[in-house]
Amino acid sequence: MYFEDFDNAGAQERNGDDVYSKPVRAGKRTYFFDVKATKGNDYYLTVTESKRRVDKDGRFVYDKHKIFLYKEDFEKFTEGLEEVIKFIKDKCPVTERVYTEGSDEKNFSDVDFDQL
Secondary structure (H helix, E strand, C coil), X not given: CEEEEXXXXXXXXXXXXXXXXXXXXXXXXXXXXXXXXXXXXXXXXEEXXXXXXECCCCXXXXXXXXXXXXXXXXXXXXXXXXXXXXXXXXXXXXXXCCCCCCCCCCCCCCCCHHHC
């Protein structure tokens, strides 16, 4: 697995050819699941988190973070992800929260910290 950070302008080095892409919007963040191909036509997955924010100049900029995930790591990655998701769901059940765009307000009044 390989991690890559992007600068605030969102510039990125293109790695491989795009084969398939699935964006998932989640509040202020968008996650991109991109399948790419190497020159040898082997596939790998990139997961990009993109978060919009306002720069000092008042312009919108995007902070992006990327993970490269290769086929040989899929099983172990999936097992680890499923384990931590189950742990979180067991310890802190999901509650419905609505955040408005531009709001950084976090309300934890619905979380029972004694249960954690």
